[in-house]
Amino acid sequence: MVLLPADVVAAAVGVVGGSLAVILGQSGGEVACAAMVDDGTFRTASASGAFATAACGGF
Template identity: 80%
Template sequence: MSDQKPDGFPEGMWRRRREWPWVLLVVVLVPAAGGAVAVELVAGELSREATKPLRVTYEVTGTAKDVTITYPTWQNGGLSTARLTLRTLPWAGETRTKGFMSGGSFAVTLGASGGEVACAVTVEDGTVRTATASGAFATATCGGF
């Protein structure tokens, strides 16, 4: 009696050829499934961060009598820039944003009369940026918040 199947394959070879596709399938699918789970977890965390409300507070102090301030504001999911000219200090302002929409640069520029200024930006999550400037047309920039 022969140990070959009717189609010409020996008994042991037939079984091995039928097992390797399953092993290959497991080797490919397990890492792919793990990667899909990781992507889903990261996407969920990014979504939560993107909708997290944040308060950004701006402050200017100093002796200058003529300063121009420029700072970012967020309205309806869009970024815009506010610009004010001040004759007296101190000044404070606040804006609200959501998660990854935060960021920007708060600039305080002295006028021709000079003086000294200090700026500070505080984000609700604890980020604080400060800068100082003195002299005519000098600029203090608090950025990267």
């Protein structure tokens, strides 16, 4: 697991298959993730609340 500050953009080039999950802690809030796949489409997810998880997959 990698802990990143809010509003971080990260790139992973050459990854084959996988998923991206963003998990909130006890204090909650709102979270979202987006992953662009090779054909230019996006996989997106959002969630809110304590211990909420936004998970992007299918790439």
